Amino acid sequence: MEKSVDLVDDVLTRALSAAAIFSQLNQKKTDRIVRAVYEAGLNNRIKLARMAADETGIGKWEDKVIKNVVATQYVYESIKNQKTVGIISEDHESGISEIAQPIGPILAIIPCTNPTSTVMFKILIALKTRNPIIISSHHRALECCREAVRLCYEAALNADAPDDCIIFFERGSRDDTRNLMCDKRLALILATGGESVVKAAYSSGTPALGVGAGNVPVFIEETADIAFASEQIMLSKTFDNGTICASEQSLVVDGKIADAFAADLISRGARFLTDEEMSAVANIAFDSQKLTMTPEVVGQSAIRVAEMAGISVKPETKLLVAPLKSVGCQCPLSCEILAPIVAWYVVDGFDEAVKTCIDLNFHGGIGHTVSIYSNDEDKIKRFAVTMNAGRVLVNTPSSQGAVGGLYNRLNPSLTLGCGTGGKNITMDNVTAGHLLNIQRLARRRVNERMEHFDASLYFDPEIDAQTIERLFNLNR
Amino acid sequence: MKKTNEKSRMIIVFEQTLDTRACNELEEELIRAMDDCESNGLPVVFDLTEVDFIASSFLRLCMKASRQLGSENVSIVNVAPPIKKVFKIAGFTDYLSIC
Known part of the structure; x- marks a missing residue:
């Protein structure tokens, strides 16, 4: 304990x-x-991607290169011109100036699914806001994270950064992490990872920015461009073998286009499973005791998952599709599984589709991400306002779309807030702005209505709210 | 860095920017000064009147001096407000006299 x-x-x-x-x-x-740190990260994108894939056995190194690019180049582009030091805005009319202050030491929890990219992303946003950062990696990704930290720290020091602005936490036990999280000198925990680590962060008493689990439904509406939607979903769901928490988990397809859409998916390497095959996949992909995906399938290819389940598939198979009738733990493949496995629902019209998406959205993915393929703006908006998701993506691959910067103008981020539904304090794509304390310098600007209002009226029991409001606004 | 020996204390006045390079350059001399203080039983005063920036290395030197002479025998004076804030954030004001 003392140690x-x-x-x-x-x-x-x-x-x-x-x-x-x-x-x-x-x-x-x-x-x-x-x-300097961004350049070091981007220059080492391939080396770190290979290290991450080799060490964790999760995903594809080529896709991890892209993740490293997003975490460095795209994140840098989005924050490089941002004011993060001293007075960052002044409004003469209101008399308010905003002053950015660093928050202090940040503990960054790093998952094994996106290790080096998350390390570099968090380092960049911490340094941009003049906060030191302590990196605590998942035990399956220690080496690649240590190397990412070493490269970034070396570059930072060469650019005259303070000593120890980036620290790799060589943790020995759970006590170490718990003690670190609970220490009052720590300013913030930036927790990306599984439910238990995020919960531990929120329970520590230290302010925390966490993430929630995803269970992303995709509505393929009748006006969708079928070939385009199919291509984009294949691109997204197979990216890094489905390790991004914003990857598609269920396809909800309008019956009018279901056959054509299924045929297009099959032509691109999707394999629809039979009932028996679905049971076999569920047995290896879902832990029915813990009611969560098994770590063994995370980031494995469709062929590897099929092999684990004892299913024979063609060598060109990229995605396993599970036709389901209902949502819930009784249908394990309707739950979040970070692998190239996707549930399939055929529905009758818009209302049925939205209701199914609500069920999926609220089944383990509240506040995270939902997606729609449609060319009907009215339906897109009606869908969006019904969902509970920080990111409602339109005609966009959800893996890449949710992290921002590539297919939309969302802030590029590897920490996706899920709002109160996901037990998070923010629904935003977390970025540099979340790591600042903003002070407001408020100059005297007296409320003129207050000045002209006879305050003694507040003490007259005969004066009601409507009268007060009328008199208060008399000279407006 | 200018060193003044008074009867009851040693005063060291530092100059402008105490970045890593400046700290490396003055480290040896400062160590000798601390040894002198220790052998003569003198407290030390670091005067930061002219200092506008300090690096991590200077914090380490202050900590070293504190460990060698005892925190009650090290005081840091004439700090500018931003430098005071640096010592405050680093937690040095809990055990060193800094004004």
Whole structure:
């Protein structure tokens, strides 16, 4: 126990010193550091992607290269011109100026599904806001994360960043992580990962920005471009073997176009499963005790999943499709599974489709992401307002669409807030702006209506709300 | 860095920017000064009147001095407000006299 406290104390003492030194840097010096780290990350995108794929055995290294590019180039582009030091806005009319202050040491929890990309993303947004960051990696991704940290830290120091502005947390036990999370010197936990780690972060007493689980339904509406939708969904759901939490989990297809859509999917490598095959896949992909996906299938290819389930498929198979009738744990493949497995529902018209999507959205994916393929703006809006999702994506591959920057103008991010439904404090794509304390300098601007209003009327029991409102607004 | 020996204390006045390079350059001299203080039983005063930036290295030097002489024998004076904030954030004001 004592050893654990020593380790935590050492890490936080160093981080606090870094925070202190960081507080002196101006925007120009800060931006120079961020640029150096972004370049180091982007220059090492391939090496780190290969390391991550080799070490974790999850996903495809080629797709992890793209994730590393998003986490560095796209994130950098989105934050490079942002003011994050000192006075960041001034409004003469209201008399309010906003001042950006760093928040202090941040603990970043890194998942094994997107390890190096998440490390680089979190480092960039932390440095941009002059906050030191402590990286705590999933045990399956220690080496690749350690290397990503080493490269970024070296680049940061070369650009005159404070010592210990990036610290790799060589954790020894669960106690270490728990003690670190609970320490009052820690400013924030930036938690990306499974439900247990996010819950631990929120339970620590330290402010936390977490993520929720996804269970992304996609509505393929009757006006959708079938070939386009099919192509995009294949691109998205097979990306890094389905490891992104915003990847499509269920396809809800209008009956009028279901046959044509299914045929198009099959032509692109989808394989529809029989009832027996679905049971076999569910047995290896879903833990019926814990009611969650099994770690063994996460990020595996469709062929590997089929092999694990004892199913014979063609070598060109890229996606396993499970035709289902209902939603819930009694249908395990309607739950979130981060692998190239997708549920399939054929529905009769718009209302039935939206109701099915609501069931899926609320079955383990509240607040995360939903998707629609349609060319009917009215239906798109009606669908959007009914869902509970931070990201409602239109005619967009959801894996790449939700992380932002590639197919839309959402903030590029590898930490997707899910709002209160997902037990998160934000529904945003988390980025640099979330890592600042914004002070407001409020100059005197007296409310003129208050000045002209006779305040003694508040003490007259005969004066009601309507009268007060009328008199208050008399000279407006 | 200018060193002044008074009867009851040693005063060290630092100059402008105490970045990593400047700290590396003055480290040896400072260590000798701390050894002198220790052997003569003198407290030390770091005067930061002219200092506008400090690096992590300077925080380490302050910590080292505190460990060697005892925190009650190290005081840091004439700090500008932003530098005071640096010591505050780093937690040094909990055990060192900084004004």
